[in-house]
Amino acid sequence: MSVCTKMPYRKKLVAKTSCAAAMLLGALSLGISPSFAQDFPEGNISVTIPTGEGGGADRDARSFAQVWNKYLPRNVEFSYYPGAAGQVGYEFYMRGDASPSNLLFSNIGPEVIMLELQDVPVEIGEDIVYIQKTSTEPMAIWVGANSPFETLEQLIEEAKTRPVTISVSRLPHPATIGMLALGEATGAEFNLIPFGGGNPTAMAAITGEVDASALPLANPITFGEEARVLGIFADENPVPDQTNDAPTVNEVAGTDLPPLTSSRAWAVQADAIAENPELIEILKQTMRQTLEDPEYIEAVRASGVPAEFIDPGNQEEAMQEAAETRELAIQYRDLLTGE
Amino acid sequence: MSEKDRPKKPVGADLILPACAAAYALYYVWSVHEFPLEAQLSGAILAGMLLLLVAIYFVRVALGFLAGRYSLGLGDFVGPPASLIGRGIFFLLMLGTLAVVPWLGFTLTTFAFLSVSFLVLGVRPVSRALAVAGTGALTGWLFFIVLLDTNFPEGPFERLVQAVF
Amino acid sequence: MLYELDTLAGLIGHAFSLWWIMIPAIAVGLVAGAVPGFAAHNTIIILLPLTLALDVEVALVFMVALYCASHLGGGVPAILVNIPGTGGAAATTLDGYPMTKKGQAVRALALCFVASVLGGLISAIVTLFALPVLSQVGYYIHSVELVVVMLFGLALIASIAAKDMLKGLIAGAFGLMLGAMGADHIYATPRGTFGFLELFDGVPLVPALIGLFAISEAFVMLEQKTVVSDSDRPTAPPSWGESSREIFNAFRHWWQITWTAILGLVIGVLPGAGASIASFVAYQQSQFFSKTPELFGTGHPQGVIAPESANNGVTTGTLVPLLAIGVPGGSTAAVMMIVLQFHGVPFGPRLFVEQPELAYGVIAAMAVSYILMIPFMFPMVRYMSRVTVISTVYLAPFIVAFTLVGAFVPRGFLFDMSVAVAFGIIGYVARKTGYHVAAILIGVILGPLIERSFLLAMRISNNDPMVLFSSNIGNLLWVLLVLSLALPPATSWWRRRGERTNEIQKGFGDEPR
Structure with missing residues (x-):
C-alpha cells in the first residue's frame, strides 16, 4: 500500500477558487456587498514579519492569510526581517509606503517592549497602529x-x-x-x-x-x-x-502578578489610516470576518495552536494592550537592558 | 645572488588588508564602548587579537624594509597593464549596475551590463556581444522571474511583459 | 526503529513512484545550488506558494529533492570557477579549483558528484535505521560542546594558512571581526554596523560569499584568457568513456566518503550547525587523517571529497530535530515545518505515532532523490567541464551580472548588492596580496555562531569560563581538537628529524673506509 493512501490525517487542499467566486462566497455568506472588497486597490498585499521564517508569527500569518483571501481576494506577499529583537522589521516596514496594502504582522508584547527599550525611531500610535488582534495567549x-x-x-x-x-x-x-x-x-x-x-x-x-x-x-x-x-x-x-x-x-x-500576555496583531502605518480611512475599514472588516470563519478556526487548530487563543480584539483593545505592555517595559527597563 | 643584489619584494599592497582590518577593529571597539559588558566581550577579545596580529605583521614588514628586503611598491596588484583600462571600466560598469538596477530592473540592467562589458573587454563583432548579452538576460529572466517568480527589481521590461500577458 | 526491511523496501518503492516531482525538483535544485544566492532555503521560500498548493507528501518530496540537489550543485562552480554556490561548498574551492587549474576539471567534478550522491545516500540510509539514536544527539551536544565543534572548523584557518601563517591568521581574525558585526545576542544592541540598519542582523552571508569569491574571482580571471592555462586546456570535450571512467574511479574513495558523510550527518543533527561547519570540519579532519596532508590545497582529490560528502551528509541530519523532536534544526527545516503546519500534519514524536510512513517516507525520498541524481552525473561531468575553456571576457561579466542579483535574493535588499561589491573589493585585495579569502569567509561564517554558543554557555554558567571544560563530551572534543592541531606539526617535525638522522647515518656509511 502506498504511503499516500495510508495517511489518516491527509488533508485535501481546499481548491483555490477564482477571485470572483471567492468574493461572491464572502458576499453570500456574510452579507457584504461584493463591491466592498472590490473597492480595495488591486495588487498584492505586502506583509512584513519582523522575525524569521518558520517561526510562530510566520505560522499564524499564513493560517490567517489562507482564509482572509476569501474576503479580500488579493495575493499576500510575506517578507521576513529578523534582527535586533524585531527592530529591523519595524524600521524596514516604516520605510515602505504608508498604504493599506502594506501591513505588519506583529507580536505586540515583545515588540512593544523592544520599541521602548531600544533606540528605535518608531512610535506606537504616532507612526504605527495595531488595527486588529488575531490571537492572545x-x-x-x-x-x-x-x-x-x-x-x-x-x-x-x-x-x-x-x-x-x-x-x-x-x-x-x-x-x-x-x-x-x-x-x-x-x-x-x-x-x-x-x-x-x-x-x-x-x-x-x-x-x-x-x-x-x-x-x-x-x-x-x-x-x-x-x-x-x-x-x-x-x-x-x-x-x-x-x-x-x-x-x-x-x-x-501566592503572588499577585498581572496577567502577562502577548497578542498577534495586524498593524498599519498611522499615515495610511489618516489618508485612507475607508480602505483601512475594509481591512478591519474583512479581518474580523476571517476571525469568525470556522475555516480559520480549523486552520488555527491544524497548525497546533488552540482555537481558544483566537482573539478578535479591535484597534482600541490592541492599542490598550500596547500601552499596558509599555508600562511594564518601563518598570523593568534596568533589568532588561543590563544598564 | 647576494642579499644586496636580490630584487626587493614589493609589499605596499600587502599592507592594505591589515590596515583596513585594524581600522575596522578600532571602529568596532569604539561602537560598543557604552554597551553592557556581554555585548562588548567578544568584540573586544577579537579586536585585541586582530590588532596584535596586525602589529606583529607591521613589525615584520618594518624589519624587512629596514633590512632592504622589502619595498613599498604595489607589485602585481593591478594585474597586466595591457588590460588595465578595460578592467577598470568593467569595475565602473559594475558600480553603475548598482545605481541603475532599481530603475531599469533586472532584465534590462543585465542586458546593458553584459553587452557594454563584452564590448569594453574586446568581444567583437558587436552583433555577437549584443546577441550573447540578450540571450543571457532573457534566459535569466525566464528562469529567475518567470519560472521561480523571484522578487528581482522590476523595470520597464518586466512591467511591459506583465501588462501584455 | 525501522527494522522491517519489507516496510523499508515499500517506502523506497513508493518514493520512486514520485519520480515525476523529484526530477524537476532536482533540476531546479542543481541550478539553484550552483547560483550563489539561491540555494535550497531561498528557493524553497520563493516556491512556497507552489508547495503549499501541493499535497503534503508531494510537497515534502519536492522540497527534500530540491534541497539535496542544491547541495550537489553548490560544488560545481566551486570547482570550475572558484565560486562556491553555497557556504557549504566554500571548502570545495580549496582543492577543487586547483584541480581545474591543473586541467583536471573532469576528475574533480566526478569526485564532487560521486562524493555528494554517495555521501547523501549513505547518510539517508543511516538515518532510516538510526533515527531514534540520532535524535538523541541534541540531548548531549549543547552550547559548550558546540563551541568546540565550531573550533574544529575554525582550525581550518591554520591549515589553509600554512604558506604564511601570520597572513592567514590576520585574514581569519578579520573575518571573525566582520562576523561579530550586528546586534549582540543578549541585548540586541547594534555593533560595528556603520549605522546601517541592513547590517543589524549581522553580515549577510550570501553577499559576503559572493563578494569574496565570485566578484573578486571575476576580476582576477580577467587577467588571463581562460580559467585554465593554455598548456592545461583540453582541446576537445571529454568522451563519454572518459567521463564514466572518472566517475567509476571516484567510487574507490568510498571509505573517505562514508566517514565524512556520517560526520556531516552528525553535525547536521546539531541545532545551529550546518553544511558550512560540516564541510570545514570534514576537510580539516580529512587532512589530519590523510597520509599526504601536505597535498591538501594543491588540488588533492581528498580535499574535494571531504567537504562535498559532508555537506550532503548534512541534508538528512538537519531534518532529524524536526522529525524527531518537532523543532527545526535549520532554516530549510523551518520552512518545511510551515508546510507541515499548513496541512495540519503533526511533527515531532506525534508524527512517528500518527504518520510514521510520512516521517520515514521523507528520509526514504531523500535517499531516492540521490539515486535519481546518478543519471544527471554523466552529462554534467562531460559538458560542465567545458566552462573552463570559455573565454574570460564572456565568463567574468556573466559571473558579476548573475551573482550580484544573487546577492539581492535572500533578503530582497538592494543594499546587499553593495555589500557584495564591498566584499568583492576585500576579496580582490586578499587574493592579490596572499591573504586567503577562504580564511576570511570561515571567520565570517563561524564568528557569529561561535560567539552565540560561547555567550549562551557563559550566561548559563553565570559567566564562569570553566564551563567550557564542564562536560565529558566537551572535554573529549577538546582533547581531540588539541590533538588534531598539535599532531600534524609534531609528526612532521618527527619525520624531518628521522630523515636528517638517516641522511647523517647514510653520509657516514658512504665515507670511504
Missing part, C-alpha cells in the same frame, strides 16, 4: 518531558537554593518580565538565557540544556508530550485540557 513556564521538575513549587524552591536557568526567546519579552517579577516576589533566582527565537528556546528546554523555559503558551502546546507546562502567567488557565490542567503562577506562588 498568556506566557507560560514549562519544562521538557525528561525534566526532574514536576511542579512549579519544585522549580521555585530549587531557585531559592541555586540560580535556575530559564531559556527565553529574548530579553525584551513579556515572558522574561514574568520570570523577573516572579523572582522578585518569591526570592527565587532565575538566570534568564535569551536563545533568540522560539524554536531554539524550546529546544534548550526539551534537550535539558536549561532547567526550564518561559515562552508564550502556544509553544509548549505545539510540542505535545515533549513539554510539561508548570505555570501560566494569567488569572486562569484558558486551555486546561491541553496543559494537563496546569495552575496559574499566582495560585502556586
Whole structure:
C-alpha cells in the first residue's frame, strides 16, 4: 500500500477558487456587498514579519492569510526581517509606503517592549497602529518531558537554593518580565538565557540544556508530550485540557502578578489610516470576518495552536494592550537592558 | 645572488588588508564602548587579537624594509597593464549596475551590463556581444522571474511583459 | 526503529513512484545550488506558494529533492570557477579549483558528484535505521560542546594558512571581526554596523560569499584568457568513456566518503550547525587523517571529497530535530515545518505515532532523490567541464551580472548588492596580496555562531569560563581538537628529524673506509 493512501490525517487542499467566486462566497455568506472588497486597490498585499521564517508569527500569518483571501481576494506577499529583537522589521516596514496594502504582522508584547527599550525611531500610535488582534495567549513556564521538575513549587524552591536557568526567546519579552517579577516576589533566582527565537528556546528546554523555559503558551502546546507546562502567567488557565490542567503562577506562588500576555496583531502605518480611512475599514472588516470563519478556526487548530487563543480584539483593545505592555517595559527597563 | 643584489619584494599592497582590518577593529571597539559588558566581550577579545596580529605583521614588514628586503611598491596588484583600462571600466560598469538596477530592473540592467562589458573587454563583432548579452538576460529572466517568480527589481521590461500577458 | 526491511523496501518503492516531482525538483535544485544566492532555503521560500498548493507528501518530496540537489550543485562552480554556490561548498574551492587549474576539471567534478550522491545516500540510509539514536544527539551536544565543534572548523584557518601563517591568521581574525558585526545576542544592541540598519542582523552571508569569491574571482580571471592555462586546456570535450571512467574511479574513495558523510550527518543533527561547519570540519579532519596532508590545497582529490560528502551528509541530519523532536534544526527545516503546519500534519514524536510512513517516507525520498541524481552525473561531468575553456571576457561579466542579483535574493535588499561589491573589493585585495579569502569567509561564517554558543554557555554558567571544560563530551572534543592541531606539526617535525638522522647515518656509511 502506498504511503499516500495510508495517511489518516491527509488533508485535501481546499481548491483555490477564482477571485470572483471567492468574493461572491464572502458576499453570500456574510452579507457584504461584493463591491466592498472590490473597492480595495488591486495588487498584492505586502506583509512584513519582523522575525524569521518558520517561526510562530510566520505560522499564524499564513493560517490567517489562507482564509482572509476569501474576503479580500488579493495575493499576500510575506517578507521576513529578523534582527535586533524585531527592530529591523519595524524600521524596514516604516520605510515602505504608508498604504493599506502594506501591513505588519506583529507580536505586540515583545515588540512593544523592544520599541521602548531600544533606540528605535518608531512610535506606537504616532507612526504605527495595531488595527486588529488575531490571537492572545498568556506566557507560560514549562519544562521538557525528561525534566526532574514536576511542579512549579519544585522549580521555585530549587531557585531559592541555586540560580535556575530559564531559556527565553529574548530579553525584551513579556515572558522574561514574568520570570523577573516572579523572582522578585518569591526570592527565587532565575538566570534568564535569551536563545533568540522560539524554536531554539524550546529546544534548550526539551534537550535539558536549561532547567526550564518561559515562552508564550502556544509553544509548549505545539510540542505535545515533549513539554510539561508548570505555570501560566494569567488569572486562569484558558486551555486546561491541553496543559494537563496546569495552575496559574499566582495560585502556586501566592503572588499577585498581572496577567502577562502577548497578542498577534495586524498593524498599519498611522499615515495610511489618516489618508485612507475607508480602505483601512475594509481591512478591519474583512479581518474580523476571517476571525469568525470556522475555516480559520480549523486552520488555527491544524497548525497546533488552540482555537481558544483566537482573539478578535479591535484597534482600541490592541492599542490598550500596547500601552499596558509599555508600562511594564518601563518598570523593568534596568533589568532588561543590563544598564 | 647576494642579499644586496636580490630584487626587493614589493609589499605596499600587502599592507592594505591589515590596515583596513585594524581600522575596522578600532571602529568596532569604539561602537560598543557604552554597551553592557556581554555585548562588548567578544568584540573586544577579537579586536585585541586582530590588532596584535596586525602589529606583529607591521613589525615584520618594518624589519624587512629596514633590512632592504622589502619595498613599498604595489607589485602585481593591478594585474597586466595591457588590460588595465578595460578592467577598470568593467569595475565602473559594475558600480553603475548598482545605481541603475532599481530603475531599469533586472532584465534590462543585465542586458546593458553584459553587452557594454563584452564590448569594453574586446568581444567583437558587436552583433555577437549584443546577441550573447540578450540571450543571457532573457534566459535569466525566464528562469529567475518567470519560472521561480523571484522578487528581482522590476523595470520597464518586466512591467511591459506583465501588462501584455 | 525501522527494522522491517519489507516496510523499508515499500517506502523506497513508493518514493520512486514520485519520480515525476523529484526530477524537476532536482533540476531546479542543481541550478539553484550552483547560483550563489539561491540555494535550497531561498528557493524553497520563493516556491512556497507552489508547495503549499501541493499535497503534503508531494510537497515534502519536492522540497527534500530540491534541497539535496542544491547541495550537489553548490560544488560545481566551486570547482570550475572558484565560486562556491553555497557556504557549504566554500571548502570545495580549496582543492577543487586547483584541480581545474591543473586541467583536471573532469576528475574533480566526478569526485564532487560521486562524493555528494554517495555521501547523501549513505547518510539517508543511516538515518532510516538510526533515527531514534540520532535524535538523541541534541540531548548531549549543547552550547559548550558546540563551541568546540565550531573550533574544529575554525582550525581550518591554520591549515589553509600554512604558506604564511601570520597572513592567514590576520585574514581569519578579520573575518571573525566582520562576523561579530550586528546586534549582540543578549541585548540586541547594534555593533560595528556603520549605522546601517541592513547590517543589524549581522553580515549577510550570501553577499559576503559572493563578494569574496565570485566578484573578486571575476576580476582576477580577467587577467588571463581562460580559467585554465593554455598548456592545461583540453582541446576537445571529454568522451563519454572518459567521463564514466572518472566517475567509476571516484567510487574507490568510498571509505573517505562514508566517514565524512556520517560526520556531516552528525553535525547536521546539531541545532545551529550546518553544511558550512560540516564541510570545514570534514576537510580539516580529512587532512589530519590523510597520509599526504601536505597535498591538501594543491588540488588533492581528498580535499574535494571531504567537504562535498559532508555537506550532503548534512541534508538528512538537519531534518532529524524536526522529525524527531518537532523543532527545526535549520532554516530549510523551518520552512518545511510551515508546510507541515499548513496541512495540519503533526511533527515531532506525534508524527512517528500518527504518520510514521510520512516521517520515514521523507528520509526514504531523500535517499531516492540521490539515486535519481546518478543519471544527471554523466552529462554534467562531460559538458560542465567545458566552462573552463570559455573565454574570460564572456565568463567574468556573466559571473558579476548573475551573482550580484544573487546577492539581492535572500533578503530582497538592494543594499546587499553593495555589500557584495564591498566584499568583492576585500576579496580582490586578499587574493592579490596572499591573504586567503577562504580564511576570511570561515571567520565570517563561524564568528557569529561561535560567539552565540560561547555567550549562551557563559550566561548559563553565570559567566564562569570553566564551563567550557564542564562536560565529558566537551572535554573529549577538546582533547581531540588539541590533538588534531598539535599532531600534524609534531609528526612532521618527527619525520624531518628521522630523515636528517638517516641522511647523517647514510653520509657516514658512504665515507670511504
